[in-house]
Amino acid sequence: MTQVPPEPLIPxxxxxxxxxxxxxALAIMMARHSVHAMQKELEVLVSGRAQYAHDPYxxxxxxxxxxxxxxxxxxxxxxxxxxxxLAVEVAHGPADPISRG
Numbered sequence: 001m002t003q004v005p006p007e008p009l010i011p012x013x014x015x016x017x018x019x020x021x022x023x024x025a026l027a028i029m030m031a032r033h034s035v036h037a038m039q040k041e042l043e044v045l046v047s048g049r050a051q052y053a054h055d056p057y058x059x060x061x062x063x064x065x066x067x068x069x070x071x072x073x074x075x076x077x078x079x080x081x082x083x084x085x086l087a088v089e090v091a092h093g094p095a096d097p098i099s100r101g
Contacts, residue, residue, distance in 0.1 A: 001041040001042070001043055001044070002041070002042040002043060003040050003041065003042065004036045004039070004040050004041070004042050004045060006037075007033045007036060007037075008033070009030065009033050009034065009037060010030065011026070011029060011030075011033075015072065015073045015076035015077070016076060016077060017073065017077060019080065020074070020080055023070060023073040023074060023077060023080075024066075024070055026069075026073055027066050027067075027069035027070035027072075027073055028066055028069075030069045030073075031062065031065045031066045031069050034065070
């Protein structure tokens with residue numbers, strides 16, 4: 001069996017990226033490198049693609065892994081220093097029943 005060439009799990013040994021788009025690309029790359037680290041046999045890796053490429057649950061599961069990686073990268077980048085925060089705070093106004101005394 002052919003072995004997948006070893007790849008660093010964190011390319012460049014850094015999670016810092018210039019933009020959210022670059023952070024998302026890094027998250028995808030890290031997820032792929034993790035799969036390659038766990039399944040080192042190239043033929044097995046390639047033969048499984050046909051199966052999961054048409055499995056919506058497998059693709060959704062893969063997107064969850066990317067999302068977890070991206071959340072880690074976003075936090076490491078302080079949600080892209082100086083840009084608007086990703087979470088939106090809701091202000092309670094006078095018409096809001098929660099703010100009434």
